[in-house]
Amino acid sequence: MSTIRKLLTTAAAIAALTPAAVPVQAQEARPEYAPTMLVLDASGSMQAADPGGGTKLDAAKTAVHTFVGAAPAAAKVGLTVYGTGTGSSDAEKAAGCQDVRTLRGADTIDKAALNSAVEEIRASGYTPIGTSLRAAAKALPTSGPRSIVLVSDGEDTCAPPDPCEVAQELNRQGVAIVVHAIGFGVDAASRKQLTCIAQTTGGTYTDAVDGKSLERILPRVTQTALRTYEPIGTPISGTPTYRDAPVAAPGQYLDTIGQHETRYYAIDVPQGAMAYFSATTAFPHIRQPALANDNSVLYLRVYGADGRDCNQFTFEQAVNTSSGVALTVTKAWDGATKSAEDGSADKCRGGGRYYFAPEWHRAADNMPQRMPMELLFGIEPGVTDAGPPTSTTPTAFTAPSGAEVPVVGGGSFNAATILNNSGSYSDTLQRGEFVFYRVKLDWGQGLAYRVNFLQSNRNGLDGVSTVTSTLYTPVRQEIDNAFSSYDGAPYGMPSGHPALATLPVRYSNRDGGPVSGRGQSLPGWYYIAVSVGPSRTEGAGAPVPIRLDLTVAGHPEPGPHYASSTADGTFGENATPSQTGTSGSGSAGGRSAVSAAAESGDGMPPVILALVIAVCVVSLGLIVGGVLVFRSRGKSSRM
Secondary structure, three states, rough: EOOOOOOOEEEEOOOOEEEEOOOOOOOOOOOOOOOOEEEEEEHHHHOOOOOOOHHHHHHHHHHHHHHHHHHHOOOOOEEEEOOOOOOOOOHHHHHHHHOOEEEEEEEOOOOOHHHHHHHHOOOOOOOOHHHHHHHHHHHOOOOEEEEEEEOOOOOOOOOOHHHHHHHHHHOOOOOEEEEEEEEOOOOHHHHHHHHHHHHHHOOOOEEEEEEHHHHHHHHHHHHHHHHOOOEEEEOOEEEOOOOOOEEEEEEEEEEEOOOOEEOOOOOOOOOEEEEEEEEEEOOOOOOOOOOOOOEEEEEEEEEEEOEEEEEEEEEEOOOOOOOEEEEEEEEEEEEOOOOOOOOOOOOOOOOOOEEEEEEEEEEEEEEEEOOEEEEEEEOOOOOEEOOOOOOOOOOOOOOOOOEEEOOOOOOOOOOOEOOOOOOEEEEEEOEEEEEEEEEOOOOEEEEEEEEEOOOOOOHHHOOEEEEEEEEEEEOOOOEEEEEEOOOOOOEEEEOOOOEOOOOOOOOOHHHOOOOOHOOOEEEEEEEEEEEOOOOOOOOOOOEEEEEEEEEEEOOOOOOOOOOOOOOOOOOOOOOOOHHOEOOOOOOOOOOOOOEEOOOOOOOOOOOOOOOOOOOOOOOOOOOOOOOOOOOOEEEEEOO
């Protein structure tokens, strides 16, 4: 049986219980932006005239100044250039192909110094893209999310090294740097090469036909790079069949998945315990051509002993993948809480080894061939006493008073900014951004929130964007969502009810009350995602200030009495590194948590549409340009 859910829900407001009278406080200082190197082409071809007047280099400088002016003060941005120190004659080629300079490292942005460095650039030489990528990578930190934004008006003229091979080489070495490429008035061969560089690293490729379009595109692409999704986890390698699947302990893991691929993972579930599993893939933000397929689907199936199909199937679907969607498919598995009947050979009941198999079933056009996939495994023991009864009333929303607290939303679930208490929080989103916040709820507590999209520049239909907000459980299961269109005028979400809200968190919620509340039966981090889609016309919309009004309500209450210890936490969050890991042929050993970028194949082949999904997809048309945003969820229950 399947149910249809909207994806990428918009600005959310949730209802909460009695508001806690505690001062509002933001998360403590942490890295807020991915260190990013801008690689700028200053080869001789950049002396050519730009259709808008001046040279191509003049236009590129203007675009960089525009980006620098709008960049967040906490951003870490550096600059590498090539082609400034030699001419482009044959006699100068050997020197010109080593002519790469890093003018600014990826430190906290000094806008005056960066603008000054840009003004000193003179175009004259060769195009050593591969060498410049290596130089930019060396200027970045050695761990954490990192990005390069490459602007070039042509293909590499110095290979070897081949720039696409350099991108593969960096990822093989575990550097995990995402490269976003912008082709500035390029031909087909250059576009192919730049696209390969981007897709190999999980980044995006964008065409800028002239200086005016580059001035619009560069700030958007660079902002995406700065606040990039950071996939992290203990390395694990899923397998094509259940027989060799790695056996995971509770915790967060990181693998990759290819288009139309299925990966198997195992977990041992004690009798009476619940098992939790989620798989998250965050897609890059790109601007799709008209009529492109923008539909992505993740499947998830559960198997029991000897690979027996437990007839448990769920899926999640995004119809606006190119907006930078983080797509998550989840399952709360209760098979081990059931006892097999006498004499029954049912291999999907009782304690034992179970297998979870996510599949990237359908891929949107122009997506990387492989993507990072975060995996979350959890084990919750059975209970001897479930504690307080089921909650049925959503948390009531109370408009906060007091000053707004500035925050910077994170680019992923892992980097989500902590909102500690009730209050108003302010942020600014670029068009095309998808950001995360999180709130910790104990037993008996709930939250409710509204998102206010404040006044921004209005540019008619050209500046209209889709805005969304989604509320998630600790296992990343969607609770509720909202979406609408935004034209620069103030708008509050949700529009049809007071807020997006949780129930008070209680163990018994899983066994009664509204079906939608059954996932709200675990304490921990609850996530709020907010997105502003790209404007209908590239660059027409200004950054969007938002205010998130939050109510955290209810006093912590006693939870259930578990039949066995939960010292390590349901998801291994309290375990030491030596206590987590995997066994089996796909084992990650005891390696520590890492972040990784996607591996990829070459090129940008069109997606071959596979099996038709057995589900009704509800098309939601927005007035402005028909931007569709929704998630479909389906499942077939075991008979």
